[in-house]
Amino acid sequence: MPAKAEAGKAAKKARPVKAKRAAAPSVAPLPVPSGPPLQLLSVASEVFPLVKTGGLADVVGALPAALAEEGVQALTFVPGYPAVMEALEDGETVADLDPILGGEARVLRGRAAGLDLAVLDAPSLFARPGGPYSMPGGGEWSDNGVRFGTLCRAAALVARGAIDGYRPDVVHCHDWQAGLTPAYLHFSPDPAPPSVATIHNIAFQGQMPPDILGELGLPPEAYSIEGVEYYGSVGYLKSAVRLADRVTTVSPTYAREIRSSEFGMGLEGLIAARGADVSGILNGIDLSVWNPETDPSLAARFSRTTLGRRSANKPALLSRLGLDPDSNRPLFGVVSRLTWQKGIDLLVEALGTLLGQDADLVVLGSGEPALESALSAAASRHPDRIGVQLGYDEALAHLIQAGADALLIPSRFEPCGLTQLCALRYGAIPVAARVGGLSDTIVDTNEMARRAGVGTGVLFSPVGREPFEQALVRTCELYRSPATWRRMQTNALRTDVGWAGPARTYADLFRQLATPAVTQA
The missing domain is CATH 3.40.50.2000 (Glycogen Phosphorylase B;)
Structure with missing residues (x-):
């Protein structure tokens, strides 16, 4: 089912929640280490200012700079859309994925808009006109399941060392488009770093027909209720909620709401079953982009x-x-x-x-x-x-x-x-x-x-x-x-609406996963 149609169908079930709400799970703060930065691989389908359809891009684009202040170095892995390829500075091929993915595919590494990027250059999937999900005349690309499944598969390869000299400590997956990444990590026999899945909107779940499994390169055992199977389909977001080491949403109240049938869009049972593994971390905004004292779009600047x-x-x-x-x-x-x-x-x-x-x-x-x-x-x-x-x-x-x-x-x-x-x-x-x-x-x-x-x-x-x-x-x-x-x-x-506080919470979570022995001590 296309994501937009799926969201519209699911959203009509939502009603305000009036039930008593449980306290949001908390993350114990860890000191910022003085040594080398923690390496984070962030996987997403869009990133501001290169490709944007909504708030997801803003978060993916702004969070790395705030994480850097917390001792976390983020490498953002995104598809090679035309706008991304055009903006990439000094892009260097760091991994050839042709033999694995069965078509022209490589990973480029470079910088764009101040971001450290790894780009999946797969022209048959991403070198297309229109938006990241839709055709120029409207309607979604019929192979979006394959396109973003391939993004996840490539991200998992990078996470397991496909780029020589790079091995992330934690993988951060955003929304359904990156949702299969934890599945590829889980069902691989090779050692894999821990993963965090962030739900930006649970109404968009990425449900694909079961026959896509063969095209995705996942093993048959992945298609089970403990894996990617979801009501007879392959559930991209469902697999992330099930298989990621931790799950976050973008506010504490939403983390509580999605445990209910009114807001959970069918995933409330699984969300509730994950218990304290699901938490809410508020988004922020980029205070350099949204600054009324310096904003060139205003008739008059102010503070x-x-x-x-x-x-x-x-x-x-x-x-x-x-x-x-x-x-x-x-x-x-x-x-x-x-x-x-x-x-x-x-x-x-x-x-x-x-x-x-x-x-x-x-x-x-x-x-x-x-x-x-x-x-x-x-x-x-x-x-x-x-x-x-x-x-x-x-x-x-x-x-x-x-x-x-x-x-x-x-x-x-x-x-x-x-x-x-x-x-x-x-x-x-x-x-x-x-x-x-x-x-x-x-x-x-x-x-x-x-x-x-x-x-x-x-x-x-x-x-x-x-x-x-x-x-x-x-x-x-x-x-x-x-x-x-x-x-x-x-x-x-x-009001503090910036990323400093949320980034500190994310960094604490990433460090907990990367250094479990220290956390338990």
Whole structure:
């Protein structure tokens, strides 16, 4: 089943969890070693700024620099898409995989965008137009199972020494596209390093027909419930959850949520069975990329101590989207995939309430055609109040974060979310569903928080039209209290949304796996 269709089918089962939640497993900190850095092989299907379809690329691109501060040297293993091959500097062939993979395939090593990369140069699989998963005209490549299975197989070869002089201490696999890597390590007779699998969104699982097993080069015994078999298919993410030494998700709350049928998307039983082997580590954002003091995309740069300068970005944003630049109305922004998971249908239903609160709206994103059409039609009906740009524009995304008064994130489930972290960094007040990483990163400005002066946003639950509309009304009320609003913005700008803390937690985990004897001592 294609990943997008699979996610849409699974996501429709999700509902907010109200059950009591267990404490998230913790990782005991280890001292940063003074000797050689721990060697990490990071395996992913995309990496910012070279190839990006979502937050996965941002994480894969930003984490290595933060890990370096913790004594971890990451080598990022990615497919040789045209954009990657073009950006690779001084690429050198370090492994010839032709005889093993049965076709032209080699590993190049070099640097691009400040990253140490190992690139799987397999032209028949990755030298294609379009996106990393989809054809230029739309629709996913029919051989995605083989493409990313080959990526995993090659990654396992690198992990076991295919590159002369390189042997990682730990392998870090991201999402279903890298999910078979632990299987190749597990079912090989050769010694293999431990592995960590990170689930960025459990709705995308990579389920492929069973006859793909022969093409993947996995042994027959791998196709079992203790291996890659998943309800009669080959489950890429399932095998990672089952066979990786540790499993992480991208927020503590999401790590608890996916143990339930409401959010586990069929994997909740296996997640629960792994127990303390599953933990949540919050994402961060690259503070050098998302920095309102230096951002070239802004009309006016600012900081917490020069917050007044932020106001110049609002008229610039309104003009960019064809709205009245002199408007004094509260301006809501959306930077998102326009999908059911992201709650964009709730936004469409709540437009009457938003406009009735004398507020404006700007939207940047793409996704489900019906939602794109509904938002575009609303912009046509209210050209002076609603601005919509379909697609993605990195510079405009930055300007929305700096120019909107508040950012809307009515997601039905949200593993972590990066857009609210960017909003906090830029002083746009996040208005979000109380789910996943949104609840971990936003302090609701309720009456108690307001009196204590600690609120950074507006949270609502359960996820539905009426609670969302109530949140819109409450946000507009807060906006009309300038002192309260400025305090919220100041609190938001003080929030630590960088990678330093999460990288320390990842590094502790990697060191525990690489040095189990030291950990147990």
